[in-house]
Amino acid sequence: MSLRDVARLALATAAWRGLGSDRAGRMLIEGLGAEDEGTQVAAGMLIERAGGRDLVRQAIQRGEQLPIALTLLGDLGRAEDRPLLRSFLDHAEPEVARAAESALALMAARGIRDDEADG
Known part of the structure; x- marks a missing residue:
């Protein structure tokens, strides 16, 4: 670089x-x-x-830089981001699906669950 x-x-x-x-x-x-x-x-x-959580969410919604953006959202995300991540679990590109799965696992490891209101 x-x-x-x-x-x-x-x-x-x-x-x-x-x-x-x-x-x-x-x-x-x-x-x-x-x-x-x-x-x-x-x-x-x-x-x-x-x-930049919102920036990353917008990129994901536009389909930009999906694997790395999904992974980053796993690090930055809140409980309300889990449905967005889950929507990529069955993605046609295996790398994207794996990134979504990893992001959800990272959020779970951080104690972020669906039923949690994270403000």
């Missing part, structure tokens, strides 16, 4: 958080699908630290 990639993602995070820029949010989501694993990890960490 280059310094340029890090700077671009950091600026996108600031613009998304500070200005609510949809374009900047999309840049972060695109970073999740970068060829370079370091860029993927950096994008995920920045989204997580910026409180």
Whole structure:
């Protein structure tokens, strides 16, 4: 991962958080699908630290970067996100279905259940 990639993602995070820029949010989501694993990890960490749960949910609903976005939602998610994750368990792409299963398992390990109101 280059310094340029890090700077671009950091600026996108600031613009998304500070200005609510949809374009900047999309840049972060695109970073999740970068060829370079370091860029993927950096994008995920920045989204997580910026409180990007809603950004990740929107990406999932648009079908963007599904495996990694589903996994990230497992880390960021709340009880009300479990139905969205479950909707991908029978996905045609095995990698997507596995990511949804892993995300649900992660949420369960964190003690997040369907019957829980997580505010």
